Amino acid sequence: MRVLWWYSSAVLVRLLLGGCCFCLVSSAARVERAAVEKSVTGVCDIPGCNCSDTAKTWKIINCTFNSTQAMELVPGTVPKQAMEISIIGGETLTVKPLAFDSMVGFNLLRIDGTKNFVIHRQAFTNLSASTLLVQVQHCNRFILESNGFKNMQTPIIAEISNCNQVTIKNSAFGRLQTGKFYNIQTLNLQEGAFTFENQGQIGRHGPVTNLSFLNVRLSEIPKSTFRSVLAEVNIHDSLIKNIHSEAFKASQISSVSIVNTTIQRMQTGAFSSQSLILNFVLSKCIIHTLETQAIMAAFNNFTVQHSIITDIQLTGITSVASNFRITDNHFKTIQAKAFVLSSFNRVYFNHNIMFDIADSFIAFDTITDDDVQEVTFIGNEIHTARNKALSFISHLPHHTVVKFDDNSFKEECRCNMGSWFRDLFDNSELNVDFALNTSFCKVSKTLSLCFKLNEGLINMKNFTELVCGNETEIYCEPYHGETKTLDTTATMLFDEMEENINSNMYIGIALGILLILAVCGTVIILLIRGGIWLKRNGYCMHFRNIRLTQSEPSHDDERVMVDLERNAPKLDDNELTPELLIRLREALNDPDDEIKEQARERIEKLYERYITSDSYTNNNRQDEETHLYEELGNLQNGHGHHPEIPESPTDRIKYMETRFCQAKMGNQRPTLVGEYSEPTDAAVHLYSELKEHRNDDENEKKSSVKSNESGKMALRPLPEKPKDNVAGPSTKY
Numbered sequence: 001m002r003v004l005w006w007y008s009s010a011v012l013v014r015l016l017l018g019g020c021c022f023c024l025v026s027s028a029a030r031v032e033r034a035a036v037e038k039s040v041t042g043v044c045d046i047p048g049c050n051c052s053d054t055a056k057t058w059k060i061i062n063c064t065f066n067s068t069q070a071m072e073l074v075p076g077t078v079p080k081q082a083m084e085i086s087i088i089g090g091e092t093l094t095v096k097p098l099a100f101d102s103m104v105g106f107n108l109l110r111i112d113g114t115k116n117f118v119i120h121r122q123a124f125t126n127l128s129a130s131t132l133l134v135q136v137q138h139c140n141r142f143i144l145e146s147n148g149f150k151n152m153q154t155p156i157i158a159e160i161s162n163c164n165q166v167t168i169k170n171s172a173f174g175r176l177q178t179g180k181f182y183n184i185q186t187l188n189l190q191e192g193a194f195t196f197e198n199q200g201q202i203g204r205h206g207p208v209t210n211l212s213f214l215n216v217r218l219s220e221i222p223k224s225t226f227r228s229v230l231a232e233v234n235i236h237d238s239l240i241k242n243i244h245s246e247a248f249k250a251s252q253i254s255s256v257s258i259v260n261t262t263i264q265r266m267q268t269g270a271f272s273s274q275s276l277i278l279n280f281v282l283s284k285c286i287i288h289t290l291e292t293q294a295i296m297a298a299f300n301n302f303t304v305q306h307s308i309i310t311d312i313q314l315t316g317i318t319s320v321a322s323n324f325r326i327t328d329n330h331f332k333t334i335q336a337k338a339f340v341l342s343s344f345n346r347v348y349f350n351h352n353i354m355f356d357i358a359d360s361f362i363a364f365d366t367i368t369d370d371d372v373q374e375v376t377f378i379g380n381e382i383h384t385a386r387n388k389a390l391s392f393i394s395h396l397p398h399h400t401v402v403k404f405d406d407n408s409f410k411e412e413c414r415c416n417m418g419s420w421f422r423d424l425f426d427n428s429e430l431n432v433d434f435a436l437n438t439s440f441c442k443v444s445k446t447l448s449l450c451f452k453l454n455e456g457l458i459n460m461k462n463f464t465e466l467v468c469g470n471e472t473e474i475y476c477e478p479y480h481g482e483t484k485t486l487d488t489t490a491t492m493l494f495d496e497m498e499e500n501i502n503s504n505m506y507i508g509i510a511l512g513i514l515l516i517l518a519v520c521g522t523v524i525i526l527l528i529r530g531g532i533w534l535k536r537n538g539y540c541m542h543f544r545n546i547r548l549t550q551s552e553p554s555h556d557d558e559r560v561m562v563d564l565e566r567n568a569p570k571l572d573d574n575e576l577t578p579e580l581l582i583r584l585r586e587a588l589n590d591p592d593d594e595i596k597e598q599a600r601e602r603i604e605k606l607y608e609r610y611i612t613s614d615s616y617t618n619n620n621r622q623d624e625e626t627h628l629y630e631e632l633g634n635l636q637n638g639h640g641h642h643p644e645i646p647e648s649p650t651d652r653i654k655y656m657e658t659r660f661c662q663a664k665m666g667n668q669r670p671t672l673v674g675e676y677s678e679p680t681d682a683a684v685h686l687y688s689e690l691k692e693h694r695n696d697d698e699n700e701k702k703s704s705v706k707s708n709e710s711g712k713m714a715l716r717p718l719p720e721k722p723k724d725n726v727a728g729p730s731t732k733y
Contacts, residue, residue, distance in 0.1 A: 040076040043085075051079075058083040058105055065090035067115070073099040073123075084108040092116045095123040102126045107154075108133050115140045119148040127154040131177070139163045149174040152198060160184070168193040176209055184216040195227045206254050207231040213238055221247040221270075230254070235261055245269040248297065253277045260284045271297040282307055290316035290338075304329060312338040318365075320344070327351050337363045343371055351379040359388035360426075369397040376403040383410040391426035405438045408457050413441040415468035417460045436461045450476035576610055576656065585653055603649045607656065 044051035049063040059081045065071065070092040078085065083105045087093060093114045100106060100123060107129045111117050117139050124132075132154045136142050142163050149156060152174035160166055161182040170192040173179070179194070181187060194211065207229040213236070220242040226233060232255045233248075241264045248256070249272045256277050265288060271277070273296040280299050285307045292313045299321035308330045318340040324347045326339075336358040341347065342365045349362065364372075375396055382389075396402060411420065421432040421439075440457040448455045451467060467474060584606075587599035 040074055042079060043073070043077050043082075044079070046071070054083065057081055061085045063087045065114075067091060070094075072096060075099055075101065078103075080104075082106055084110075086110040086112075087114060088112045090114045093118070095119045097122045098125060100124045100127065104128055107131060108135075110135045111137070111139065113138045117141070118143045119145060121145050121147050122150045124149045124152070126151050129154045132156050134158045136160045137162050141165045143167045144169060144172040146170045146172060147174070148172050150197075171195045171197065174198055178209070179211045180214075181212065181216055182214045187213070187216045187218050189218065189221060189225050191222045192224050192227055193222075194225060194230070207252060210234075212236075220244060223247060224249050226250050226253070233257070235259070237261065240264070243267060243270040246272045248272060248275055248277075250275055255279045255281075257281045258283070258285055262286045263288070265289045265291065266294040267291050268293050269296060271295045273297065279303075281305075289313070292316060293318050295319055301325070311335075314338065315340050318342075322346070324348065329353070332356065334358060334361045336360055339363065340365050342366045343368075345371060346374045348376050349380070350376055353381045353383075355383045357382060357385050357389045359386045360391050361389055362392040364392060364395055367397075369399065372397050372400045374401040374403075377407065378403055378405045380407045381410075382407065385409060385411070385424060387423045388426040390424045394425050394427040394430060404435055407435075407438070408440040410442050412444050413447060413458060413460070413463045413467075415464055415473055417441060417464055433461075436464070446476070447474070450474075576606060578657070580606075581653055581657055585650070588649055588653075600649045603652055607652045610656065611652075611659070 043049050043061055043063070044059075046063070048065050048069070049061060052060050052062075054060050059079055061078075061082055061084065063071075063086070065087070066089060069090050071087075071090055072094045074096045075098045078100060080103055082103065084107065086108075087110070090113075093111065093116070095118070097120050102125070106127060109132070112135075117136060127149075132152075134156060136158075137160070140163070142160065142165070144167065146169045148169075149172065155175055155177035156173055157178045158173065158176065159180045159182075161180070161184070163184050165186045165188070166181065166184050167188040167190070169190045172193060173196060175198040176194070176196055194209075196209070209228070209230050210232045211226075211230060212232075212234045214234075215237045216239075218238065218240045221240060221244060223244050223246045226248050227250055230250050230253045233253060234255075234257045236257070236259045238261045240261060243263065243266045245267050247270050251274065253275060254277075256279070258281070260283075263285065268291045271294070275297040276299075277297050278300045280297075280302050282304045283306055287307065287309045288311065290309065290312045293315050294313075295317045296319060299319055301323045302319060302321040303325045304327075305325065306328045310332045312331065312334050314335050314337055316335070316338050320342045322345050324339075324341055324344055327348060327350045329352045331352060331354045334354060334357045337360055338358075339362045341362070344364075344367070347362075375392075377390070377393070393402065393404065411417075414420075417436060418432050421435050422428050422430055425432065425435075437459075439460050441460050441463065443455055443458050445455060584599050584603055587595050588603075590596055590599075
């Protein structure tokens with residue numbers, strides 16, 4: 001009893017001493033930390049940094065450093081009121097322990113272009129904002145040490161991109177909601193890299209952490225890398241050299257998607273048997289080696305498609321899954337029992353190319369009649385198949401729906417293909433007609449020459465019936481010209497693909513022809529409608545008049561043309577005006593011989609232009625009508641003969657004054673036929689002038705006409721104005 005009391009007293013004393021020492025050490029640490037914080041320069045006072053206030057109490061910090069500047073963030077450097085920090089450039093940035101401690105509103109850390117960025121242990125602790133976004137980009141080297149984020153109440157969204165080397169150590173993120181790793185040349189993940197101390201409340205929809213790796217190079221995925229419960233793991237367009245045992249060890253992962261990725265080796269137990277993966281997709285990948293029991297996790301849906309796998313070792317995929325879907329893959333070597341499936345409902349093994357399959361390459365373990373519902377083996381191409389390779393067909397429950405169709409074997413056709421199939425199925429009593437009817441064998445060169453067949457594939461049933469008959473061996477008879485019709489409905493490897501390409505080519509050509517016809521039809525319709533529009537708006541007649549104007553007038557048409565230049569407006573210097581004629585008359589009387597000569601030349605040009613010019617181009621019905629009635633008017637007025645042509649400059653001036661200038665000087669310039677916009681206006685004017693001449697000279701008609709040969713014509717009254725409102729000679733005689 002005394003010994004027990006003594007022992008209890010000793011323990012109590014030790015506890016008291018230990019507590020006192022701990023208190024003293026903690027107090028000393030706090031004092032030291034407070035002293036350090038007082039002596040530290042705040043980030044707002046560092047050259048290159050700018051702090052701005054937002055919402056009165058919070059600060060936004062932006063820093064820009066040169067390529068040689070180094071910076072350390074220690075306790076006290078960052079104010080407690082900081083909400084966002086953005087740092088651009090710099091040689092080195094180091095975040096020391098407790099640099100970000102107990103900050104309530106801090107929600108953004110952005111690092112861009114810093115060569116070396118290091119986050120030490122417990123650099124971020126006790127943060128409680130709604131979310132924290134950490135963006136690191138364009139860095140040469142980024143290191144996140146163990147427990148870099150500690151005691152986090154804030155869920156973290158990490159975006160790390162365009163870096164040369166990134167290292168994530170054990171339990172680096174205390175609480176991670178989303179992790180994105182893009183365009184990283186070397187990503188080093190240490191054991192337990194994605195182990196989280198706090199994942200928040202996992203609701204009814206399951207885990208919430210999403211991890212994405214895009215275009216990254218992973219030298220290895222070590223043990224327990226994915227240890228905590230995860231919602232998604234997506235690895236796309238990446239390279240993984242080695243996936244170690246128990247790399248995927250999380251008790252539950254909702255989805256794993258590995259797409260367009262090369263994996264050198266997947267070690268035994270890479271997907272641990274302790275894991276449940278609801279949806280697993282391996283698509284467009286290249287995998288060199290799947291070691292024994294490399295994939296052992298339980299799956300709800302397991303899919304391997306459009307991938308190339310070089311070697312699947314014994315029991316390489318040993319899993320429990322509801323649905324197995326292995327389609328459109330290229331397998332080089334599949335060893336015995338490479339696929340060991342348990343407690344499944346459906347298995348789809350379709351459209352795969354397999355160069356070498358060992359015996360029982362698909363095996364079933366622990367299956368019941370109630371589990372298995374459907375198994376399909378369709379459209380596969382098998383180059384070498386060992387005995388018992390397809391024994392799984394014989395071991396299925398009787399009620400299972402089995403679809404075995406359109407499979408081709410690079411096995412030379414022979415008469416005992418039924419026996420060969422029984423060895424393949426490992427069942428000597430099995431009726432193999434279902435396989436013979438839908439499978440294809442290879443026609444060798446010898447068979448091709450013997451039976452005039454094309455080298456390739458032929459339906460097994462047709463071959464045995466038409467070539468073998470009841471015989472068990474093939475007899476090659478001499479060829480006498482006859483042709484045996486055999487059903488060669490399939491070809492090796494890529495014939496269907498070529499047919500699809502050809503059909504697509506024909507469709508493309510047809511669509512191209514239709515498009516060309518549509519374009520040509522549209523152009524023709526536009527030309528026709530454009531011509532109709534031009535004709536409707538009078539442009540065709542306008543072009544015709546221009547062509548006629550530019551053509552050479554004939555001798556017969558000269559007397560019925562109207563001088564268009566006479567009616568067209570002239571330039572001021574060349575316009576025939578009374579003032580010009582007066583100046584020319586005065587110049588003729590000038591004593592200076594040079595001025596007289598210039599006046600004579602000017603008069604000659606004007607006379608030729610306005611009197612004797614032959615540019616009468618408007619050859620139409622109005623010109624004929626004008627000429628006709630001018631002749632009639634001359635006959636009526638007793639001027640049937642043409643006036644004599646003046647020769648001297650003085651006479652020509654007088655003639656031009658009489659011909660053109662008297663009407664203009666009297667503000668009564670005679671209107672020519674060509675100046676009327678409508679033919680009816682020209683007709684009205686013409687007949688009104690004829691009537692005026694007739695009324696003015698009514699008393700002189702009988703005495704003025706002296707012609708001997710046309711007296712009757714001269715004494716006839718002028719025709720009345722046409723009633724049809726159409727320009728041209730009258731139809732009344």
